[in-house]
Amino acid sequence: MSPEIFLWIFIALVLFEYFFSTILDYVNDKNWKDEIPEILKDFYDNKNYTKARDYKIERGKISFVSTTISGLITLCFLWFEGFGILSNYIVDDYSSPFIQTAIFFLVLFIFNTIISLPFSYYSTFYIEEKFGFNKTTLKIFIMDKIKGILLSMLIGGVLLWAAMYLLSVFNEDFWIWLWIGLSAFMIFINMFYAELIVPIFNKLTPLKDGSLREKIEKYSKKVGYSLKNIYVIDGSKRSTKANAFFSGLGPKKTIALYDTLIEKHGEEELVAVLAHEVGHYKRKHIFSSMIFTIIELGIMCFLFEMCMNQTIIAEALGSNQMYFHLGLIGFSFLYSPVGLITGIMSNMRSRKNEFEADDYARSTYDGFSLELALKKLSVDSLSNLYPHPLFVFVHYSHPPLLQRLEALGK
Numbered sequence: 001m002s003p004e005i006f007l008w009i010f011i012a013l014v015l016f017e018y019f020f021s022t023i024l025d026y027v028n029d030k031n032w033k034d035e036i037p038e039i040l041k042d043f044y045d046n047k048n049y050t051k052a053r054d055y056k057i058e059r060g061k062i063s064f065v066s067t068t069i070s071g072l073i074t075l076c077f078l079w080f081e082g083f084g085i086l087s088n089y090i091v092d093d094y095s096s097p098f099i100q101t102a103i104f105f106l107v108l109f110i111f112n113t114i115i116s117l118p119f120s121y122y123s124t125f126y127i128e129e130k131f132g133f134n135k136t137t138l139k140i141f142i143m144d145k146i147k148g149i150l151l152s153m154l155i156g157g158v159l160l161w162a163a164m165y166l167l168s169v170f171n172e173d174f175w176i177w178l179w180i181g182l183s184a185f186m187i188f189i190n191m192f193y194a195e196l197i198v199p200i201f202n203k204l205t206p207l208k209d210g211s212l213r214e215k216i217e218k219y220s221k222k223v224g225y226s227l228k229n230i231y232v233i234d235g236s237k238r239s240t241k242a243n244a245f246f247s248g249l250g251p252k253k254t255i256a257l258y259d260t261l262i263e264k265h266g267e268e269e270l271v272a273v274l275a276h277e278v279g280h281y282k283r284k285h286i287f288s289s290m291i292f293t294i295i296e297l298g299i300m301c302f303l304f305e306m307c308m309n310q311t312i313i314a315e316a317l318g319s320n321q322m323y324f325h326l327g328l329i330g331f332s333f334l335y336s337p338v339g340l341i342t343g344i345m346s347n348m349r350s351r352k353n354e355f356e357a358d359d360y361a362r363s364t365y366d367g368f369s370l371e372l373a374l375k376k377l378s379v380d381s382l383s384n385l386y387p388h389p390l391f392v393f394v395h396y397s398h399p400p401l402l403q404r405l406e407a408l409g410k
C-alpha cells in the first residue's frame with residue numbers, strides 16, 4: 001500500500017464523521033413536533049414550548065458552524081501535510097523524543113483552544129444568556145478556561161510522559177503495559193474525582209442538617225446505603241440548570257446534588273433523584289461501566305501499537321519517519337469509526353441503566369416524585385421532547401423524557 005491510500009482513508013473518515021453527524025442533526029431537527037405531549041400539558045405553556053424549540057435551533061446553528069470549521073481545518077491539515085510539517089520542524093530543533101512530542105501536542109492544543117474559544121464564549125454569553133440559563137461571569141469564564149488548560153496540560157503531560165516511558169522500556173507489546181497504566185489511572189480519577197477534580201471548579205459542602213437530610217437518612221437506612229458523602233455543589237455560579245451526579249467506588253462513593261436542584265424541587269422529589277443515583281450504585285452500573293471502559297482502553301492501546309508500527313501512516317501525514325505523536329494522530333483518525341461504535345454501545349448500556357435506576361427509585365422510594373422531578377427538570381432545561389430515534393440511538397446517554405415517564409408510569 002502507498003501512503004496516498006492512507007491519506008485518502010484519513011480524509012474519507014473525516015468526511016464520513018462530518019456528514020454522519022450533520023445528517024443526524026438534520027433529521028433530529030425535522031423531528032420536532034409543535035404539539036405539547038398530553039403528559040406535560042400542565043408543565044409547558046405554548047410560550048415556553050416555543051422557547052424550547054428556539055433554544056434547540058440556536059444551539060444547532062452554532063454547533064453546525066463549529067463542526068464545519070473544525071472539519072475543514074482538519075482536512076487542510078491532512079491535505080497540506082500540516083502534521084508532518086509541524087513534526088519535522090520540531091524534530092529538527094529538539095532531540096529528546098518526549099520534548100518533541102510534548103511540543104507537538106502543545107502547539108496543536110493551543111491552536112485548538114484558540115479556535116474553540118469564540119464558540120465557547122458565544123454559547124455561554126449569547127445563547128445561554130438569551131434563554132436565561134447563564135450565571136457565569138466573565139471572571140469565572142476566564143478562570144475556568146485557565147484552570148481547564150492547566151489541568152489538561154498537567155494530566156496530558158503526565159500521561160504522555162508515562163506512555164513514552166513504557167514504549168522506551170518495553171517496545172514490543174508495550175500496549176499491554178500502557179493498558180494497565182491507563183486503566184489504573186482511570187480508576188484513580190474515578191475514585192478521587194469528587195476530592196481532586198471537582199474542588200478545582202466548584203465548592204462541595206456536606207448536606208446540612210434539616211428535614212431534607214432526615215428524609216435522606218431515613219431512606220438510606222432503609223436501602224442500606226452509607227450516607228457519609230452527600231454533598232451540595234454550587235452549580236448556580238455558572239448556570240441555572242440543575243443536576244446531580246454520582247462518583248467514586250467503595251468508601252469513596254459520593255453523591256452531589258446541585259444547589260439549583262435543591263432550590264427548585266420539593267424534598268420528596270430530591271429524595272427520589274437521590275434514590276435514582278443510589279440505584280446506579282446498587283445495580284452495579286458504576287462498576288460495570290468501569291469494566292467496559294477498561295475493555296475499550298485495551299482495544300485502543302492494541303490498535304495504537306499497531307499504528308506505531310506502520311511507518312506508512314507517518315508518511316501519509318507528511319513525515320518519512322514514525323514518531324510517537326504521529327502514531328497517535330494516525331491512531332486518532334483510524335480509531336474514529338471504532339469509537340463511534342463503542343460510543344453507541346456505551347450509550348445503549350447507559351440508557352438501559354437509566355431505566356434500571358428509575359425503576360430502583362420507584363420500587364424503593366416513590367415513582368411519582370421522580371416523575372415530577374424529571375418533568376420539572378426537562379421544562380427547566382428546555383429539553384427536546386421529540387428527539388429522532390436515530391439521534392437517540394447514537395448520541396443519547398439518557399432515554400428521552402417521554403420514554404422514561406412511560407416506563408415509570410407502567
Ligand SMILES: [Zn+2]
Pocket residue numbers: 276277280354357
Ligand atoms: Zn441516572
